[in-house]
Amino acid sequence: MNLRTATADDLGAIMALERASFPTDAWSETLMAAELSSPHGRYVVDVEAGRLAGYGGVRAVQGAADADIQTIAIAEHARGTGRGRALLHALLAAARERGAREVFLEVRADNPVAESLYVSEGFTEIARRPRYYQPDDVDAVVMRLDLVGWAVAQRPADSVASEAGACS
Numbered sequence: 001m002n003l004r005t006a007t008a009d010d011l012g013a014i015m016a017l018e019r020a021s022f023p024t025d026a027w028s029e030t031l032m033a034a035e036l037s038s039p040h041g042r043y044v045v046d047v048e049a050g051r052l053a054g055y056g057g058v059r060a061v062q063g064a065a066d067a068d069i070q071t072i073a074i075a076e077h078a079r080g081t082g083r084g085r086a087l088l089h090a091l092l093a094a095a096r097e098r099g100a101r102e103v104f105l106e107v108r109a110d111n112p113v114a115e116s117l118y119v120s121e122g123f124t125e126i127a128r129r130p131r132y133y134q135p136d137d138v139d140a141v142v143m144r145l146d147l148v149g150w151a152v153a154q155r156p157a158d159s160v161a162s163e164a165g166a167c168s
């Protein structure tokens with residue numbers, strides 16, 4: 001996989017994957033363009049052999065304590081090979097770099113694949129928003145991640161051990 005920050009030039013490919021991934025509630029091109037150009041977010045694309053394999057975005061205002069995973073999608077042919085997790089890691093790392101301490105997201109209650117990815121990274125359910133996704137009439141599961149704890153868990157064991165040694 002080949003991750004890089006998205007640019008306005010990626011908009012067309014992102015919208016094609018957005019519409020394929022979220023057939024009933026895809027974002028508009030106008031909204032996606034605004035997301036890509038916002039200084040308060042970071043969008044990352046996964047490009048393989050010149051073809052978009054995935055994209056995702058996080059809203060993380062510099063210095064704010066909380067951030068939000070806005071969206072994440074992997075092309076159908078490329079799913080199940082670790083790309084979704086890698087993209088999520090890149091978004092979480094970007095949020096941490098901007099100073100976020102916790103991350104929130106909403107996931108459809110009928111999307112166990114995405115929910116299981118989030119749970120496996122440490123997200124926990126904090127609320128449900130009934131009938132949030134329309135026109136499908138599906139609840140949203142609201143999830144939260146302790147980003148500071150997540151970032152510590154990503155560090156190699158030896159760097160954590162040497163820090164612990166430095167403090168004692």
Ligand SMILES: CC(C)(COP(=O)(O)OP(=O)(O)OC[C@H]1O[C@@H](n2cnc3c(N)ncnc32)[C@H](O)[C@@H]1OP(=O)(O)O)[C@@H](O)C(=O)NCCC(=O)NCCS
Pocket residue numbers: 021071072073074075078079080081082083084085086106107108111112113114116117120
């Ligand atoms: C959700 C999505 C981004 C996951 O990306 P992916 O590249 O397929 O996922 P990965 O290969 O990185 O797998 C990460 C975890 O997701 C879960 N997962 C992936 N495929 C799964 C499947 N077929 N069944 C159940 N869980 C699955 C597992 O927890 C997996 O961890 P594991 O490999 O340790 O078991 C992708 O399926 C997707 O784009 N779906 C459509 C759009 C979408 O629903 N986006 C999320 C909106 S909130």
